[in-house]
Amino acid sequence: MKQSEYFVPTLRETPADAQIPSHQLMLRSGMVRQLASGIFSFLPLGFRVLNKVINIIREEMNKIGGQEFLLPALNPIEIWEQTGRVESMGDVMFHIKNRDGLVLAPTHEEIITYHAKQHVKSYRDMPQIWYQIQTKFRNEPRPKSGVLRGRQFIMKDAYSMDTSWEGLDVSYNKHAEAYKAIFNRAGIKFFVVGASSGAMGGRQSQEFMVESDSGEDTCAISDSGYAANIEVAQSAISAVGRISDDLPLELFPTPTAKTIDDLVQQYGFSEERCAKSVVYIADGQPILLFMRGNDELNETKLQSILGTSNLRPALAHELIQYTGADHGSIGPINLKSNIRIIADNLLKDANGLISGANKDGYHYKNIDFTRDCSIPEYQDLRTVKAGEPDIVDGSPIRVVKAIELGHIFKLGTKYSEALGASFLDSESNEHPIIMGSYGIGVERVMACFIEQHCDTAGIIWENSLTPFHIHILGLNESKFPDVKNFAESLYSELIIAGYEVLYDDRNESPGIKFNDADLIGIPVQVIIGNKNLTQGYVEIKNRKTGDRKIIKTDEIMEEIKNLYSSIQ
RNA sequence: CGGGGUGUAGCGCAGUCCGGUUAGCGCACCUGCUUUGGGAGCAGGGGGCCGGGGGUUCGAAUCCCUCCACCCCGACCA
Structure with missing residues (x-):
């Protein structure tokens, strides 16, 4: 992609509305723009990253046998009334004003269960894992932190259907493994906590968390590996017990x-x-x-x-x-x-x-x-506090704030019972389908990565999510046709070699190109300037380390390959 | 929903208390020339219903009323 033709409106100054690094950098690097509170437009560069996240999720979901759906965001309210969630969701659910009986879906347990009821009638039809990557609508009372908490956001939501609780365990564990693979591939440092099953009904639930001061959840974690949402966390602190004095009341x-x-x-x-x-x-x-x-x-x-x-x-x-x-x-x-x-x-x-x-x-x-x-x-009524011994080996508990990236949840039969989604077992007995539900906030993956991978100059992508693999900067091309010619031929060669390349051919001063490149944060920069080129050299720079290397022009493909593959 | 803050050019802001030329600055943008390895220089130029509505006044970005939007803290969060 030639940058002169590509819509990447970078900002020199930080917009006043953005507080946290990921929000500031997504705006400054020209990846997103806010349309209204909690509602964002993804621009071409940001959408490329979002699609990288989506592709990783899709690949890992397919690996565990997931089948991708696309369900409607516009839902008949009757289905939601049957599970009681119109009431329990309250203002969180958007209701369509000029068409009675339609709501915007905040999640899709009901719709999945509706389709399961239609067609999943036998134990032979299960297990199933159905998922989608689709826009959700929630009327958050207070959107904040850029895309971390929006009124409209993309979610990967998956649902498992099993004939037994043991089967649910298998489906649940598959998702746990898939989620670990997804966040590892994305390059995010995360931890898994036991969580509250809350009002969703159901048995077991775990959340995939990223430690961050911008997070809205609080977790208790310790060096023993203990990790729990503060809502359910326990500690091994000893009871008050009895004292020997037996004084009268x-x-x-x-x-x-x-x-x-x-x-x-x-x-x-x-x-x-x-x-x-x-x-x-x-x-x-x-x-x-x-x-x-x-x-x-x-x-x-x-x-x-x-x-x-x-x-x-x-x-x-x-x-x-x-x-x-x-x-x-x-x-x-x-x-x-x-x-x-x-x-x-x-x-x-x-x-x-x-x-x-x-x-x-x-x-x-x-x-x-x-x-x-x-x-x-x-x-157990109390909230654990930092410093208390954990229940694994007594290691001191740390209390940290965290962003919830994903949630896996053993739903059980709440929705299948409410909507009448049942199957016949091998002895012709009828049972409700046993379900699980599994979500990932797609924008959150992107924002959390940026939170964990940035410096004062901008974003530092790794190869898995970067919008492009290589960034070519051609310096002063209008004055030095050789620079332009070399940059263009390298650009073509890299594309043929299979790289995704952004080529800064804009008629801008070198300083602007350097700063924009660091801001956008593509891992490998190839800097082509007249001085080096006339000596037969070009420069490559590792965005993360800042290391620069002057390389002979005929070795550039090899050196790019080495640097690229060293980055992971 | 409670508390706090902010709305002035694409972005960042000054001006608002204490009403009074034609509403300003930096960046960005357009034209020309000169520049060119970490956000260049000179010259010229375009762009504003000062968030909306209502009022007070000879006169309102500025005072009053009202509505709206956005941000932050809290409440809330399947």
Whole structure:
């Protein structure tokens, strides 16, 4: 491709709206333009990269037996009503205004299941892996970080259909392997975490994550290889346990202590002996939760314990209604009403605890959970913190932010049951199809690569995703016809040799060409200038290392090949 | 949805408090000449409903009301 004829509007200055490196560089290198919040146009250079990502994904999906579909983005709402997701998705789903009954699909479990119901009727028809690479629409409340979180984005979504849970395990593991292959080929450093199955229903789920301050997910990882989304992460921190002193329960006034910190500061209690009380309302029912004083409630864990995502902290009047006290004085003893109580595992059967007296301005101390009150249920409610020992070998946990690149998910039968997609087994018994669902954010792969591979000058592509393999810079061609002639013949020769070549034949000053080349970041630059050429030399530059090499013109093809293949 | 910020030429910005020539600067763009190995120089030139609407005023980019868009933090995120 001759750059003089190619639409690559590079920007010298960073657009003010872009905050993170990948967004800034995708704009500056002329790969994308924003059309509206969370909506991007891909320009030719960016689309080339996107297609490289897509091709890698397609090849790896085909390798595990995936069959590529193209499903419509415009969907009849009835199908979504049957699975209850019109309601559960709420505002995230776009609804068509001037044609009742149509929505824009945010994902495709329903549509896949619809087609499966039509034609997958026998155990002999399975297993199946169906996938597509297609545009999704989600009305994100707050798009951000360039293409990382958009209202319209390309997703590779795949769905497996099996006759048994063992079969689902096989399909799931195939996807896990395919995903590793995809992200490795793309050149992205990633890690895999155990994740919450959330409101999707289903059993097991893992997310493929890229560590990044721009990420919206938080993960707990450690050197032992432990890695989990913070929503489900556990640690091996030891329980509060029992102390030998067996003092009697004691009510004491705490007129100015509203928080655990107040108790610690004013009375010198140890933080971990304070039992923090939290009241939540889940599906309209109050729940009283006890946490170790310095711990934070993990709402996702609470959701899975309670089996509902409809929960919220109680309001002030509800606290008084159910416990008899305001926040800051709530505890396990003398509760005003008989409400469900769950305590965190770390408090199991503990004594010597301090907690509210359900009477404003009073606390109890020396509380013994086995003596003074009844705690019917202990669960893991807390959010792990950095530095705690992990559950593999006690290695300290690091808490990092991460971008979710992909998610694999054992769906089970939620959608097949809702939509009636069932099959007959060899004994003519009817069963719902057992499904899995597997997504990859295509633009995110591109953006994450750039986040991990850039410097102050621009992007540093590797061979797998680079928009072109070789960048020829012809310097001052209008003045030196020999430069132009050599550049053009090299350009043709490289193309014949099978390379994808971008040839900067623009009538621009050398400085502009150098800077644009570093910004665009094609791994191999071939710089053809008159001074070198008249001596029989040209220069090649490794974009990543910045190394330059002066090479005899008759050895240029060989040297390019060496440099190109050394880059990977 | 709550909080904060910004809308002035393709991009980056000044001007707005405190109303008053013809709205400015850098880059980019066009023409000519000179240049040419890390974003060249000189000369000339084009490009603006100052986000939209309404108001106040002799007069509004500037003051008031209102709507919109975009960015950031939070809430949310199958």
